[in-house]
Amino acid sequence: MTPGDGFAGQVAAAWRKAAAARARAERAEKSAQRYEAWAAETGHTPHIDLAAALRRSAACHRSSADLQEAFARRVAAWGQGPGERPRFMSGVAEVCGAESVALTLVDARNSQLAVAASGEPARAAQDLEFMLGEGPSRDATTHRGLVFASGEAIETRWPCFGPALTALGVREVAAAPLDTAASSRCLGALAVFDPRPGLVGSRAFDDVVGALTRLVLCDPDADPELYGGTDHRDSVQQAAGMVSVHVGCRVDDALALIKARAFTRGVPLDALSRAIVAGDLTFTREGPS
Incomplete structure (x- = not known):
């Protein structure tokens, strides 16, 4: 679904997906109860394991419903x-009880392909990660594990990104990989800024991450565009191509030039990229003009 479908269509679609998720959760719970009953009768361990897996699946479906309903x-x-x-x-932030959240999708080299943020400062934080090449989401996808930092540890762990993040007013940050057993690599990460106490590492947080990974992004009827809220950084990639031609360098090097310019000037990366695409700012071998 795209923004052109209208807000009423998005609301209807979200409620429909939430209802379907709750129905799946109920079916999984009933199946778990049956396996638990069989385990009690037979003492077979596999039945217990299956019941536990079904209950985890039910929790994931309920979390997916919560996200859709919040939106x-x-x-x-x-x-x-x-x-x-x-x-x-923004609905994910509500469910997490966080100030703001951001989801990033990455390629095989863990470079950002797309980002979806609840608002500021999450979007600004993801721009900083993209420009500086370090941060919680990058660590979560690289090491495929939970990342958490607060207070002074933010600036210690990420010498470039950390001070810029705390300047946004962020006091705590956590990131979890969007990972599936069926994939040989990480799909991306969910970053949570100033989460509520006790969220990080909890079953509820795991359920949100699982819902985003499997039900929102990977299901056959999933919406990777997140109702039009996903930004694929098209303007950034287009600008990098233009700078590459003007300067006579590789696209990767052109992208690095754009990132450096945006960071040093304190300009949003997308805004700078749009200026390049529009011809309001050009890069030559002598520099930007």
Whole structure:
């Protein structure tokens, strides 16, 4: 679904997906109960293991329903009123009890392919990671494990990214990989900024990450665009191609030039890229003009 489908269509789709997820959760719970009953009768360990797996699946489905419902409520309340339409990730932030959250999708080299953020400072934080090449989401995808830092540890762990992140007012950050057993690599990461106490490392957080990975992104009827809230950084890639031609360098080097320019000037990366694409800013061998 795209933004052109209208907010009413998005609300209806979110409620429909939430209802389907809750129905799947109920079926999984009933199946788990049957296996538990059989285990009690027979003492077979495999039945216990299957029941546990089904209960985990049910929890994941319920979390998916929570995410869809949170998004539906926010968009319905917004209606066609003033301000920006709520993004799907704002519902994720609500469920997590966090100030803001961001989801990143990465390629085989763990470079950002796309980002979906609930708002600021999550979007600014992901731009910083993209520009500086370090940060919690990058660590989570590289090492395929949970990352957490707070206070001074943020600046110690990420010497370039850390001070810039704390300057945004962030006091704590956590990131978890979007990982599946069926994939040989990590799909991306969920970063949570200033999460509520006790969230990180909890079963509830694991369920949210699992829901985003398997049900929102990987299911046959999933919506990787997250109702139009996913940014594929098309303008950045287009700008890198243009700078590559003007300067006579590789696209990767051109992208590095754009990132450096945006960071040193304190300009949003997308805004700078759009200026390049529009011809308002050009790069030559002598530098930007």
